[in-house]
Amino acid sequence: MAPEVLIDIEKRFEDGRPPLNPLLMKEGKGVVVNLKLPIDSSWTVLFGPSGVGKTTVLRCIAGLDIPQRGVIKFNDTTWLDTDKNYSLPAQNRRLGYLFQEHALFPHLTVQENIIYNLSGFSKTEKTGKLKDMLNLFKIAEIKDRRPVKLSGGEKQRVALARTLIREPRMLLLDEPFSSLDIPTKERLRREIRAMLKDFKIPVILVTHDRIEAITLGDRMAVMSNGAIQQVGSVHEVFSRPVNPDVAKVVGMENVMPGKIVGNKDGLLIVRVKERELTAVDPGGLKEDVVVCIRAEEIILEKGSPLQSSARNRIPAKVTGISHEGVMVRVFLDCGFPLIALITRLSCNELSLSEGAEVLVSIKAPSIHIMS
């Protein structure tokens, strides 16, 4: 059997200390999670809206919270078995946990933070490891500063270095980018996988940010209503949500791979299957990209095409229609599958039905390109 992490837990909130996030109280009773993850160097994104209990799941894995019922096994080692009344203390689970606000010790310098409680190494080994970390995370110049004097991005790197220097068996990231400003967030998001690739450990990332999920995740576990609704590859979860809950949570129906083929006037030409789409260039992209279009941003037109400001106008065929209250979800084939969300009124006026020919119209800024 390939090594894997087994997480099967149930944590209720009605008794004891109220949860840290008061939203949880409103949402419901707790979290129920059943998850199996391989122990390799893949990234699993625990995705869901704020207050759904994602952090609670992470805290249970780390041993900071103890669920009322459950089993957690890391390969052959049992970390938690409530039936046997057993819980391995957080100290002995040997995993890395990156807190939302980084939780650097304010009374210690960067260097002291990183080597805090680092045992089992000789003095020279310790110095060597510290030096490696300072170089890898490019924080050598700030090693004698206190956390107060660090920028958000620097704190993030120090926290990562502090966790990774003790070679954890798994890394848990709790909304690691949420406290950063947007440019730093984007830069770190691009760099973090590269910085972590030599450690070859599984990573669980908690986030409610779609872009983080798409760009960082290999696999996605979508949480909603206190439970995991779907586990699958990021592409699979976004393109084929198993239920309306997941569709609502992921919110972006159209996610597909594409290739950048050109660039003019600050606009990108991206090829998806045999079609070419025009999108606004977010900068810093490689050739292979992921194209995302929100269903509600797609306009359907019929009849003779008039002039329009929308950069993308593609003939398509309706392959299916599903009614959802006042809205209608229209499944289209325009060389690649596409889903549009329009009002029932528009659907009636256009007299759409399966097999109808329409013109899909998408403004360039509505096409989100990610690497």
Added chain:
Amino acid sequence: MNWEPIILTAKLASVVSVILVIIGVPIAYWISFSKWRWKFLIEAVVALPLVLPPTVLGFYILVAISPNNLIGRLWVELFGATLPFSFSGLVIASVFYSLPFAVQPFASSFETVDRRLIEAAWTLGSSKVKTFFTIIIPLSVSGIITGIVLSFAHTLGEFGVVLMVGGNIPGVTRTVSIDIYDNVQALKYSEAASTAFFLLIVSFLILSIVYAVNRKVWSVWPQRF
């Protein structure tokens, strides 16, 4: 000025402060981090000397340490001396009397330490004891100094409990406040005045230290924006 009671009082306050650090820190830790539902009862017991008249507290301690009762008898067997009207008895009484002045600042400073820092230390493999000494204590230094200084100052000025438990034996249990009272009773106002003034200055200096240490937390000045 008669220095004997001053030296005795300083010795008493120092011993009491040291004992209060040793027993007060674990009590404060327990109060800050225990999830026991009846914890408030222990908190109330610790705070009791704040509201109880010193004579009442002194009375119960006197009864408890008398050789007719368990604690007093045990002490006689162990050390061959009785506790009432002795320096040791005074120390025990003062420890109880000043307990809230040590425990409350300790506990409130432990509580203000960010839980995430403690949990971060745990996930880094640091044991609870090591986390306490390397994270919680260094981040609670001002509260700990406040507790030590306040319990020292409070012991310096105690009167009722000392009178009940220690009596007025020169060089053994005759503390500054009792010396002042004695002088006034004997109409020796000038001696009382010099000792009283000395105690006033010392108390003022001690409180100045407390407020200086805690300026960031309890700023006594109006905030300037």
